[in-house]
Amino acid sequence: MKKLIVLCLLVSLAIACNNDESTNTPTPGSLNLVFQNTIDASPLVMNDLVYTNTSNENYGINELKYIISNITLIRLDDTEYIYPVEDSYFLIDEEGNKTASLVNIPADTYKAIKFGFGVDPTKYPIESGTLNFVPLAEEADMLWSWSAGYKFIKFEGNYSVNSGSEIPFLYHVGSHGATLDNYKEIIIPVSNMVIQSNGENDNITERNIQFDIAKIFDSIHTLSLEAKNEIMVDPENAPKIAENISTAFSISE
């Protein structure tokens, strides 16, 4: 009984506080965003040095993890549905979970998906959620050990030049204390994405988001592994990787 009263009060409060949404909120639905890491529009093949960047370096990938956050859906009228920030942090792992499952989304038609790559320092840690992401990030080794911050991407593998011996490479990009912010906001348009209320059916909208891994090396900037095979807390190259990544997402419908 006590719990019920508390619950009722909480619910009434939540409703009372929620004055930025329209009063006749549509019934909610679900959306799965499936992140597909690709090169040349094909799923990644791990480990083998089967890829070549524009610097003519052959490379293979052993590990690929990154943080997606702050998911927002943009309606046809340009208004936004901001997914609850505290539930908005996802670890995407090429060899693990690659889906961001979103629930309780107002049924509506949306024209774009906005998300963050990494963790927005302006929301960290004051808005709830970022601190609760710490244990998961730590288990995935996405936390700098000596600093209180996240690695936004962990991208590791081997490369060779002119069929020479295999050399390890490692890109770890995050923000550098309060001095350098490598968080990126990404907006990708979708054509009239309809979120239906779940109702009695299990209506889950699903969209595949492609992350073109080749663009980590080659996009706005060109990064050569031979020039630098270990990029970590690197104020010159880490922002270049972050900028390249911000161009690498697209959606297939």
Added chain:
Amino acid sequence: MRYLKYIIIIFFINGCSSDSSDENAIVSTDDTPATVTNALLDFSVPTNFPDATYSIAQNPPTERGFELGKKLFYDGQLASDGVVSCGFCHIQSFAFTHHTHITSHGVDGRIGTRNAQPLHNLAFMNEFTWDGAAAFLDTQPIIPLTAEVEMNETISNVISKLEADDTYPTMFYDAFGSEGVTAERMFKALSQFMVMMVSANSKFDKWERGEAVTFTAQEEAGRIVFDTKCASCHAGTLQTDQSYRNNGLAMVDPFNDIGRERVTGLPQDHLKFKVPSLRNIEITFPYMHDGRIATLEDVLDFYTDGMVDSETLDEQFRRDDGTLGLDITPEEKVQLVAFLKTLTDNDFLEDRRFAEF
């Protein structure tokens, strides 16, 4: 009627109140005098202090949150060996630093690379640790909790241990008004404990506030020397401009500490460390980021005669004749030490609210 307190607490924490101006409000009602309440604690900025940098409104310290933070602070369970708590290296009578080791000690007798910093007036700091590796107080504990040479634990393990504990789940409930032992709540409770550590009752504070204290002639002379020769970096009421500077300490084995460069990756930050607040400096020896200097007198001798040159040395330490250091006479050094001792705040050092036992 027991549930009423939770309703009220929940109302306060989750409620619509966008204004947190009324920070002294008691989260309780006259109807429930017998129940356990969770009063908001009085965090007030001393009149001679700058504004707080910590967002008190977003994590207002409460009686129960503070109590939880204090228990966490002194609990060895948070370390992998079940022994090394935060309070192991941060001892109240030494302004929450320690004296027995030059650098910090961790699990299995492991030695850290830096001198544990005192904890006081943290609500007024922009960044934390000697190199600013933590941009927020709420995240700072991640570093000592997970460092192999400190508490050597994972945050997931810490949360599991707290969940399995007899008392923590209830304390988390009482502090935050609902079920849940979470990382966020743990960090917020630790912050609630730490932001309340305001040291503002030294002789210097009373002098600044125009209260009934008088500096001795030596203290006053020292204050003037300080203002002229030290306050360009050790600026303001808290004696720090919160910048990072190379003060001419040689990089030495075994630590070979590159300073803030580790955080920013910038060569210009090589060998730079945070200008520390000098509050309670008399009892926070040894000094410098690696505790290499034992006494205040030796610190002043270092500043006049002990610096070594390097590219990032602060320009203020270059004399016209090419030598390095500040010009402070032996007499002025004695005066400076007398002044620095006016920064000791015995009320803070003995404040029962923060005491382990």
